[in-house]
Amino acid sequence: MKGKIEQNLVYEYVMEIIKMHDLRSKIHDFPSGAIMLDVWKLPDILVVQLYEETIGFSIINEENPGFSTVPDFVFADFDSFKEEFDRVLRL
Numbered sequence: 001m002k003g004k005i006e007q008n009l010v011y012e013y014v015m016e017i018i019k020m021h022d023l024r025s026k027i028h029d030f031p032s033g034a035i036m037l038d039v040w041k042l043p044d045i046l047v048v049q050l051y052e053e054t055i056g057f058s059i060i061n062e063e064n065p066g067f068s069t070v071p072d073f074v075f076a077d078f079d080s081f082k083e084e085f086d087r088v089l090r091l
């Protein structure tokens with residue numbers, strides 16, 4: 001991954017999806033530089049975790065009810081993340 005540049009690309013893409021589909025969201029910034037974006041796409045909550053070297057996301061729902069600092073999926077680049085994120089969102 002290309003560090004902050006790639007992190008910004010993911011952040012901007014997720015924010016665009018949130019606005020386009022009027023999804024509820026919450027942003028968490030951490031002192032480490034990591035960013036967590038909670039996206040409500042009912043019945044699921046998607047948690048996107050942006051780190052300097054990786055992109056992660058988890059699906060929170062009845063089958064997977066717990067929040068964790070360890071993502072369900074981890075990606076090293078934007079294109080891989082986008083493909084899986086779009087598939088999960090079913091847009």
